[in-house]
Amino acid sequence: MADETKETKAAEAEEQKADKTDAPEEKVEAKETAEDKVEEKTEESVEAKVEEKAEAKEDVKEKKKEAKKKAPKKQEAQKEEKVKTKARKPEILMNLNYFTEVRKDLPEIKPGDVLRVSYRVIEGGKERIQVFEGTVIAMKNSGITKTVTVRKTSFGIAVERIFPLNSKLVQGIEVKKHSKVRRAKLYYLRNLKGKAARLKELR
Numbered sequence: 001m002a003d004e005t006k007e008t009k010a011a012e013a014e015e016q017k018a019d020k021t022d023a024p025e026e027k028v029e030a031k032e033t034a035e036d037k038v039e040e041k042t043e044e045s046v047e048a049k050v051e052e053k054a055e056a057k058e059d060v061k062e063k064k065k066e067a068k069k070k071a072p073k074k075q076e077a078q079k080e081e082k083v084k085t086k087a088r089k090p091e092i093l094m095n096l097n098y099f100t101e102v103r104k105d106l107p108e109i110k111p112g113d114v115l116r117v118s119y120r121v122i123e124g125g126k127e128r129i130q131v132f133e134g135t136v137i138a139m140k141n142s143g144i145t146k147t148v149t150v151r152k153t154s155f156g157i158a159v160e161r162i163f164p165l166n167s168k169l170v171q172g173i174e175v176k177k178h179s180k181v182r183r184a185k186l187y188y189l190r191n192l193k194g195k196a197a198r199l200k201e202l203r
Contacts, residue, residue, distance in 0.1 A: 106165055115134065115148070118174075136150055145164065146166060
């Protein structure tokens with residue numbers, strides 16, 4: 001019995017040794033297979049990237065070709081639009097003149113004149129005429145956008161207002177009197193008060 005137990009133990013020990021010797025070989029084989037898989041994956045990814053780059057280049061070339069083909073068409077369309085706008089210019093100018101007519105029913109106005117301006121005011125759907133009387137301290141003669149700056153003092157407080165002469169909201173302008181002045185802009189009146197701010201009347 002003792003001999004049999006010894007033999008079984010010896011056989012088990014040999015088997016364990018054989019397993020130990022086989023295990024490193026299996027590990028080496030597993031490592032090799034894993035490395036091979038990694039190499040295959042990297043090769044596949046590199047090939048896929050190369051193919052993607054080639055496809056992207058081809059797409060760019062195709063887009064450039066299409067853009068070159070479309071460019072002449074765009075130029076032709078732009079030329080046609082220019083021709084149409086040139087043909088329509090007289091109509092556009094007529095419409096502008098309709099909306100921005102230069103008024104000829106206004107009196108001759110000069111700096112220093114005392115004006116009585118009737119201005120149409122629209123508030124909440126209601127319309128009324130507001131009268132503003134004061135001295136002309138500045139004028140801007142620029143065609144359709146001609147404006148007049150009128151200054152008045154009410155209850156010791158000076159008020160200035162700019163009126164567009166060619167606006168249809170200006171109902172009428174009345175010149176009350178002409179004053180003797182030697183300059184076009186009377187801004188110095190802003191620093192004067194009372195009798196000092198008066199101008200000599202022309203008679």
